[in-house]
Amino acid sequence: MTAPMEEENLQRVKMTEALYTDNLQGFRDEFIELHPYDQALFYSSLEKELRSKVYLFLSPEEMATIFEHIENEEAEYENLLSEMVPAYAADMLSEMYADDAADVLNELGQEQAGSYLTIMDHDSAVELKELLSYEEYTAGSIMTTEFVAIEANQTARSAMYILKKEAPQAEMIYYLYVIDDQSKLVGVLTLRDLIVADDETMIADIMQDRIQFVSVTEDQENVARTMRDYNFLAVPVVDFEQRLLGIITVDDIMDVMEEEASDDYSKLAGVSDLDRVEKNSFTAASKRLPWLIILLFLGMFTASLIGKFEETLSQKAILAVFIPLIGGMAGNTGTQALAVAVRGIATGDLENESKWKLIIREAGTGLITGSICGILITVIIFFWQHDLLLGLLVGISIFFTLIIATLAGSLIPLVMHKMNIDPAVASGPFITTINDIISILIYFGLATMFMSYLL
Template structure:
């Protein structure tokens, strides 16, 4: 990757920026710093000491600072905003895209929000207040109100002039949304189409009328899927009367996809809310302990169950040897079935196929993998312990077979059930399903062993 920040050229620029800061030279700082992409500006800014940051606030205008802040991780913003003069911060909020401003407001404290809204430009403050109502992870929470809208009766020339006026503030100008006289969304026209159209044509003749839109309450994950499927760069959000409320742009969708992927991934591994790299060990432990303690108590159920078979074990100690193997295999297949089903639900595949059909298929898959693994283990046990232990081998093999079938069904049934009950199926984590399957497999194993005890001794 030939990225800026690895090149020597880039290192030289950073050195110049530091020097300008040290010598308190506004002009040299601005000429070097503002040449960089805001993402790079953000990275440099976050590595500075607080006193240097305070110095920079006097060098940059609110809109220059706003561009930098749009590239911060949300976790870093609140410290930065709080250390600024509140009036300067309010001016920054005026300049931010409304969707980014709302994201930041959402992590600030109530009285902080109130004071910034009071200091802000009235128009901007009103727009942000409207957006603050939307629930997290919905279309409303990620949309912005800075878009270009034209009336369907305008000519292409009028539309282009309007677009040129609005361009500096708009989040995207590559889609222009078309409304009728009642301000309802009736179409969309791309800048590409505007450019290749004749100037005196009318917008309503050129626009695409079959416009795909979302409602403010739609889940952000389904929006991401929609934009990916249709290759949209922007998607309009409307109310129940089809009035345009805002638009969602593809750059926000990239963040949504990343967030959702991290989220599913952490849940599969039972990490509540992914630890960030700058967490201390204590905070990381705090995030992981709740799950571990739950799993500890679930594990005690397994232990109690095995405790019921203490006598069986005392008689044939060799039985204990296979406990982790059987429990482990059940856990592994369960996790596989779980992952496939959770991803299937996320992509919508499972729903179009039907939950019942899915479950049937997983059962059959469990049967096939169960029989093959079961037969394999019988052969291994005989090879290891000799033909005398044929019965032990059969008990272990049959247990693995039964456990794999049940575990596969459990692994696919649980997320389907949760989805039906409107719970995020990704919450059913790997360790959770593993522990459930531990319990099931131990019951099967010791049930079988106790029943056929006479052949084992």
């Protein structure tokens, strides 16, 4: 995107060469000019020996900025840190924005994280321990403590003075948070408001006192929704007494959104953890096998169910012909209903409407799709096999199957949500198999009942 490809390559070659020849100045001249993300890309693509030279050429502070742009999925934090002198690594961690440093420590083993915290400067260690104590996926676990706080009875000029002083450390300087002497959040001010204000204006007069904030225990998905709805660049995080604990910035929220979307998607497909790149067939297989083996046993159960109807089948083998059709339709309509319910829960649309309304609507949807598909299939089979009874049997099975499968697809995630289980766990393959079983029971149940007419 930035410079033309060739120029970029040339630069990469230059930097690598400088590392090989221990040319500190030559390396720094090129490297420092790069955006931290590009620095991170270059650094993590290096071989181990060259990377160890980077630690000699860059200060822990410079390394901190790079580390803020590395994701654990792309390069293992543990490996990278183990290449550094422990004191250098600890310095780097304390220079990083607290939320990013906490992310790194979270990925390490408890013992290793603890050892870095011990040799780190005391203030950073206390701050990081605090952040590490929040539960995963809560606002607390993704917030940072580097925000700019001012007081209501200041002038715009003095607020600007504080801002200039704190700007180099703060992660986000475009929102200023106004707190009282108890650290309670009483207002918020954008840098835009501050810039257009006269120097002598009091902060109390220009701050917003209706504040959107999130609780430290709030689910990160809800935080993401708030930020998206209100178009915020950051949102303040408070405790139960509305004391300001930290802020969550929009770059972390983009990561949360990506993570949550990827998570829902993988669960619908029945693959665990799509986020990590699959490095070889063995890691790929190990991620897919758990679901396949569960499905295999569920499938054996389905098989044993059909086995009970073996006599019916041997009398009328044509019945077998429609098993995949009925099962496929049941599985698909269930997945559709599931997807609607899971997205509805995820986007919060379902929070505002009664669950009964959803269930009635889904029953109606099943009734409509079931009637149309049922009639269609009866007609097709009649013209194809010239067997009205067989057509009716398959059509009526489709009718009931679609209604029940649609209801199952929406009810199961709702019940799970009620029980505080992530509804996306009721993944595609699970719902599909449940509905497979239901469809077979309906189809062969009806077939056995009407056997005498069919023969």
